[in-house]
Amino acid sequence: MPANAFNGFSDYGIGIGLRIPHYRHILEKKPVVDWFEIISENFMVDGGRPLEVLDRVLEQYRVVQHGVSMYFGSADPPDREHLKRLRTLVRRTKTPWLSDHLCWGSVDGRFTHDLLPMPYTFAAAKHTAEKIRQVRDFTETPVCVENVSSYAEFHASEMTEWEFLSEVVEAADCGILLDVNNIYVSSKNHNFDPYEYLNNIPAHRVGQIHIAGHSKFKKYILDTHDHPVLDPVWKLYAHATRLAGVTATLLEWDDRIPSFEEVHGEALKANRFIHALEAVATP
């Protein structure tokens, strides 16, 4: 049973990112993993080793695509060639949903390769929602949009980040990839209450959750994905699953990547919260 309308994959379980240092372990040892998240762009190539590895992974595992370059918030319309490449990959992986970020990152054909925060305006929300619809329609795949972590806010903003996220997903009628680590990082950088954020987004649209580690600096927190998940982030995760129901969950660990077992073990800690929730749900 889906926990909510956008979460047709509540029982997808706990996944981890497919990362190069783990390729050999995965292909040789074939460990039991609920699913892998791939960075779409790493496989939107014409040939060679990346696609060979992907095909071998697909023989054994479920794969969900996560993008980093659609830039729903950039002013340029989606590039058709890019969309075609994405659709080709969607057909290869049969991903049940697609995700990318609520951010911008390119301007006039120049790419920053960063996930940049947007001014939270009604005009930006409308434009972003339109772009999400275009991607969903072209790929014929449900889309979840992910909140990013940020280090700056704009004077031009007309609303809070959670109001903006809600505005966009309602207008696009799409799902949310809720990154609770990003909410935590931004809450510290911008002095807001992360629980207020969680309590004020449409929880029934949460289709996937990201958890990750971060790094603390003197004056700000950086979203580095190079640590185990910290306690306050687990607490937010628990709260998010109470609001949205059991949801497909993914641990992001992208830098200083430890062994496969360590990453997977860290991800499986999410089960504590999922089981606690299931125990409450079943009388």
Add this chain to the structure above:
Amino acid sequence: MAGALFRPLTSGNRMQPGTDASFIKPNDRLTSFERLEIYNRQYWFRILGCFYEDYPGLRAVLGDSKFERLARAYLAKYPSASFTLRNLGGRLEKFLAEEPQWAAPRQALALDMARFEWAQIVAFDGEARPVVEIDSLLGSDPAKLRLALQPYLSFLALDHPVDDCVLALKKAALRGEASNAVEASPKSGTRRAMPLPKREKIYVAVHRHDNGLYYKRLEPEAYHILTALRGGAFLEDACAEALASAPAGDWAEVVRKWFENWRQLGWFCVQ
């Protein structure tokens, strides 16, 4: 915001003084300028880091500090124009031809290395088309036959044996990994690992086989045949022109063996 992001950092890796950050809200810990600077620095560190990984050979040719100056100048002139960082070096050859001073006094060697390293990126994940069955060509008139070559292949005529240099670097890196010493001193490590090569004309194909990356030295005549074929020449013309100034000998047998080898490697593909 974009204007500020792409703006080069100062020599101390800070955002340039005077950059307009007035559209960013300050908070209780950081000014508008400092908040924008996080993104400016993040942008440059990310693309420089990626470029650094892609060009170990060029780095060894120039040394780390000259390489970094070149990288900053190149990426300021040609910022990424692709959704993927894989294409970051796509215009480096053009840049080195336009502004060779960044590689002085090793312009020629740097250009050879840049071309060779880009060819490896192409060979790694470039397109592979279905291999053409030679049987299907039997009976074709070589005067009217065109053979297509796999898009992932590059054929290079170079003035330095950079293939040997890169192999030496890779071996040194493996030794370093085995002894866990890479982190200790990457700068001196890369420089000592590769003695600078003397001028020597070489012809080399950069290709892949079973999805592994390979370099293959070519005879000059073989190189000329392959580049002519890639340029769309008919088979007969490609061979005739390549062999026009070749020394006398039994070329028919030699060329037949080359083609047999290239066929086995899967280099000929459908148009």
